[in-house]
Structure formats: C-alpha cells, structure tokens
Amino acid sequence: MTDLVVKSCGPMTSLQDRGRIGYQGFGVSPSGAMDRRALAMANALVGNPPETAAIEFVNLGGAFTCEGGDLHVALVGAGCSASIDGTPVAPQTSAILKEGQVLEVGHLRTGTFAYLAVAGGFAVAPELGSLSFHLRSRLGGLKGAPLKAGDRLPGRPEAQDREPMQLTADILEESGPIRVMLGPQDDYFTPETIRAFLESAFTISQQADRMGFQLTGPRLEHAKGFNIVSDGIVDGHIQVPGSGQPIVLMRDRQTAGGYPKIATVISADLARLAQMRPGTEVRFRAVERDEALAAAHRLKDWMASLPSSLAPVRFALTTEHLLSRNLIGGTVDALAPAPAEHHD
Amino acid sequence: MPTPKILPCGDSAVTVEFGATIDPDINGMVLALDDIVRSRAPTGLIETVPTYRSLTIQFDPVATDYDALVALLEAETQNLPPRNAVGRRWRVPVVYGGEYGIDLEEVASLHGLTPNQVIDIHSSAVYRIYMIGFLPGFTYLGGLDKRIATSRRLHPRAKIPAGTIMIGGEQAGIAPMDMPSGWHNLGLTPVRPYAPGRDPVFLFAAGDEIVFEPVEASRWEALEKAALAGEPVAEEVRP
Numbered sequence: 001m002t003d004l005v006v007k008s009c010g011p012m013t014s015l016q017d018r019g020r021i022g023y024q025g026f027g028v029s030p031s032g033a034m035d036r037r038a039l040a041m042a043n044a045l046v047g048n049p050p051e052t053a054a055i056e057f058v059n060l061g062g063a064f065t066c067e068g069g070d071l072h073v074a075l076v077g078a079g080c081s082a083s084i085d086g087t088p089v090a091p092q093t094s095a096i097l098k099e100g101q102v103l104e105v106g107h108l109r110t111g112t113f114a115y116l117a118v119a120g121g122f123a124v125a126p127e128l129g130s131l132s133f134h135l136r137s138r139l140g141g142l143k144g145a146p147l148k149a150g151d152r153l154p155g156r157p158e159a160q161d162r163e164p165m166q167l168t169a170d171i172l173e174e175s176g177p178i179r180v181m182l183g184p185q186d187d188y189f190t191p192e193t194i195r196a197f198l199e200s201a202f203t204i205s206q207q208a209d210r211m212g213f214q215l216t217g218p219r220l221e222h223a224k225g226f227n228i229v230s231d232g233i234v235d236g237h238i239q240v241p242g243s244g245q246p247i248v249l250m251r252d253r254q255t256a257g258g259y260p261k262i263a264t265v266i267s268a269d270l271a272r273l274a275q276m277r278p279g280t281e282v283r284f285r286a287v288e289r290d291e292a293l294a295a296a297h298r299l300k301d302w303m304a305s306l307p308s309s310l311a312p313v314r315f316a317l318t319t320e321h322l323l324s325r326n327l328i329g330g331t332v333d334a335l336a337p338a339p340a341e342h343h344d
Numbered sequence: 345m346p347t348p349k350i351l352p353c354g355d356s357a358v359t360v361e362f363g364a365t366i367d368p369d370i371n372g373m374v375l376a377l378d379d380i381v382r383s384r385a386p387t388g389l390i391e392t393v394p395t396y397r398s399l400t401i402q403f404d405p406v407a408t409d410y411d412a413l414v415a416l417l418e419a420e421t422q423n424l425p426p427r428n429a430v431g432r433r434w435r436v437p438v439v440y441g442g443e444y445g446i447d448l449e450e451v452a453s454l455h456g457l458t459p460n461q462v463i464d465i466h467s468s469a470v471y472r473i474y475m476i477g478f479l480p481g482f483t484y485l486g487g488l489d490k491r492i493a494t495s496r497r498l499h500p501r502a503k504i505p506a507g508t509i510m511i512g513g514e515q516a517g518i519a520p521m522d523m524p525s526g527w528h529n530l531g532l533t534p535v536r537p538y539a540p541g542r543d544p545v546f547l548f549a550a551g552d553e554i555v556f557e558p559v560e561a562s563r564w565e566a567l568e569k570a571a572l573a574g575e576p577v578a579e580e581v582r583p
Contacts, residue, residue, distance in 0.1 A: 024393045024402075025378075026538070026546045027477045027520075127540060137480045137521070139540070184351035184359050229366055230477065230484075232393040232400025234357040256395045256477035264354030267405060289410065292355035296405045 002069035003152040004118060007102065010060030014133035014146040015124065018051035023128050024255040031132040032251050034113045034210060034274040037172055038077035042117035044306035045074035045094040047162050053131035054117040055147065061105035071097045072160050077114030078275060081106040093166040093313050111275030120159025134252055169309030172302045177285035178273050180238065180263040181292055188260035190223045197262055201281045208278050210252040215282065219244035222260065230258040236265030250274060268295035348421040350414055355405040360417055361398040366486055370397045371474050372426025375551045379427060380420050386413050394550050395475045431552035434578045437559040437567055438509050438531040444561065445509065445531035451494050463558055465489045466530060471516055471554040481520035481538025481546050485554060488516045500526030507533045509556065534571040535578045542574045
C-alpha cells in the first residue's frame, strides 16, 4: 500500500470531488470542490477524470510525505506553490513524490482554494456516493472529518506509472462582473432594489466559507417581507435575509431555506466567485439564459480539452532542473549495454 | 388552486412553486410532480428536491433541453392531482420529560397544562413529513396541536442530542444527529432517521406519517441497543 501521509495542514483542508448527488431530498448538502476548474486541472495533470477526489486547501498549505511507494501528484489553484524536499515544482506541472520525500504546499496567495490531486485518486470509501467532506453533517472525508496531521490517505500504486506532465492550456480566466440570472424570487423586491443590486459594488465579508459568502453593500429592501416558506436551494442562489445584506450560497449550503432569493449566479461563474477573498469588491450583471448557457458550454469544452493540452515535463526542463536531478553529470551512450551493477 | 409558477434558478435548475403556504394538498402536488419528473428522467436531470410547497429540479445545463423540460412541467402541472397514496405511517417510541425531555415542564407551564397533558396532546396527533432538510434526515413535521404550539427559544442551544423530539412554533421534528436547535425538547427516541451504513440509510421519506408512542424510561436501554444494532425501532403501522 502507498499512503500519502499528512504532516501538517490547515484546519479546513479536506477531500472534495464533484459532490454528493441524489440525496438533497433527504437533507444532504451536495458539497464538492469550490473551484471545479482547478480541480479538473490538477486531475488532468495526473491522468484522472476531472472530478476525482483531491485534497482541497483553504487559504493555508501543508506538508505531506508518502510511505510504501511513490505517488504522482499535482497541485493547482489560487497562486499556490509546491516544493519537494525544497526543490520548487513549476506551476501547472505534476511531479513524482518519492517515498520518504516531503511535499510542501505554500499558503495560497491569489485566492482561497487549491487542489492536490494524486494519480488514481485515493482508495477511501465514499459515503453516499462521494468523498466530499461536509462539516455540518460530518459526511465524507476521512471518517467524516477534515484532514489533520498524522492522517494517512491510501493511494493506488497501480496508477503511478506516468511521467510528470505540464499543462499547456491557459487557465480559463474570465473577468468583469459576476453574471447572474434574476430569480427565483426577484418579485419579492422592488425594481429600485433590483437596480441597486445590479448597479452597486458589494464587498465579500469575513463571513465567507464553503457554505456561503456574506456580502456587505447597500441594504436591499424587500417589497413583501423576508419570510417565505422554505423552498429548494441551488448553488449560487443569492438570498436576502432581513438585514438586507445578501448571502451567496456555495457548495456546503443547506438543501432548503426560507429567505427570498433575488438572483442566482450562473454555473460558469461560481468558481471565479469562490476564489474571491474576503475584502474583494464584487459586482453583478444580469444575463439571459442564452448567455449563461454559452458560458456553460465554454467551461465544459475547456474542461474536456485539458487532457489534450498535456505534454511531458521533460521537454521543458531547464538546465537547473536537469542539474538538480543529476541527469547531465556525464555523457552516456544510450546504445551501450546496461551496466551490470548500478554505481552512483 | 392557482396555476403553479415555473421559476428559473440560474442556468442549472428550475423551481415549480405550487403555493406559498404549508398545506397538505400543495405538498401532495409537489410529491406527485416529483414522482413524475423522476420517472420521466429528462436528459441531463441531476436530482429533484421536494420541499413544503415547491419542487426544485437540478440539471446539467449543457445536456438538458430547457424548453422541453419547461414544456413537460407545464403539461404535467395542469390539474395535477396531489399524490393520493399517503406514504408509510411510522410509530416512533419516545421517552418524554425528565433528562430525556428537558423542556417538557416549561412547555407545560407556558400553556397552563400538566406535563402529562402535553404528552397526551403531542402523542395523539398524526404528523405529516412535509419535507426533509437542514441536515441529513431532519424531518419537518406538520400536524402539531395548536394547544402546545410554542415559539422558539430566545437562546438556541449549540447542541442537542440525536433522537431529540422537539417542537418549534407549529412545527415538530426529530433530530437525526447532534445538532444546534432553538426548538423545545419534549423527549428522546432511540430511533435514528439517518444512520450511515444501515440499510436503509434514511428511514423516512417526505409524505410519510409519524405517530409518537410514549414509553417508560425503563425500556430505553433495550430500545437503544436495538437501534445501535441497526434495527429501525420505528415500527411501520397501518393508518
């Protein structure tokens, strides 16, 4: 067995995949990775399907080692950096973490979430069809808990045979206001309030986590009260409680809730919003279904293109890398018979 | 009945709203539409979420023909009869009061009743599971007798134990796991509405009915042992 062993990590470091599908009718939050683009990139680098469970970092990095064999790993997201035994791993490349080596993940610099994928994923039993950890229901992860020092994540030794790869595709970067579709309860607000919502800047407050982002900005007045009989919630719903300060509901949201929802973030912009840190200014722009759908197609096409944007790292090695790996210490005749013994 | 509203929820979901109130007929239509959507399984369907008064349908926006989905929902909600088959009825044993139900005495005195009267009133009603939400397996029960309806506690508790039988406003519930709550605790049941690893993981479904059966504290140990061994303990009974 090859285990990835946690030496240290932040308190909210957890396993996340696509999320838990099919149990919302029983009150189970879907949860899942906050930035599916970064999850897909990390997985592509190690040859995994895009939604394979990976380790999600929240602001803080960590340190890992492996025991019982080597692991092919890749880290993507939020301006994070990785090094193996002190040697930096270039961004958007995968690397082999050899048995006993230490992989250090630095603090995230440009966003909130990053993903460490391991070739073949982890041999951890899913709960209700997913490895995604959900704090409130204590589902998923390792026995319903986030990761902590000393945890061992069993890998799949049979999946470690690929060489390190780099992604040549550009990160799918969008900019500008976060796109929303109005509704489902925009009729609970006056036209003036809707205009204020779409024309004002909001700030992501410190109350921002996997469950939801509390925003601060102009008070959004309700036209007919703020108590509704609970109805269904989806990722990206923007609910407005009595305070008039909106909350964007994220992956760890509840399945139903009782505040009017003025608008819904389109699926293609959820990851971009998720990576905006507390203190960041955010604006919203209302779009029609056509535009939301075009963006959803673009995201899906980009994710599907990732495996064909891979190239082996060896074609891009710098002299320093080669020297550090002791590969060009002398001239070797590739056609010469292999030495009977290995000499260092 | 007003025409159901079809409300887009971004590009990946739509909510069909049958009304704005808590009403068994409205809830019955929600469950009837849920049955239809799940059996028709339109391409791209991810999952459905029935609530008190609406059905939210989540789908893959790239795979789903939205116009066809809306046409299906419009056609199926025309004169949709509420799901007429009532779900199963469950008898749930409860030890009331004392350390099992720490708010029983307070609730009784608030309403000028004795604790035994509160127990009688609470355990003689038939409750409907309108929806399951908030936490895995948390049942939102309607049917609480107005004589013991009690507004929520001023100071919610950070943690109440799994199995707590509670009331809040005109609602009643069973805690599926340790959870925060601002409701009043009348008793405790060993029944676990949600037990990972048990088959079935979830005991109850929206549309089912619950009746509570007072049991003596002396039976607690045996019942709890059975529940921990994976037995439902809640008994399915005929209405």
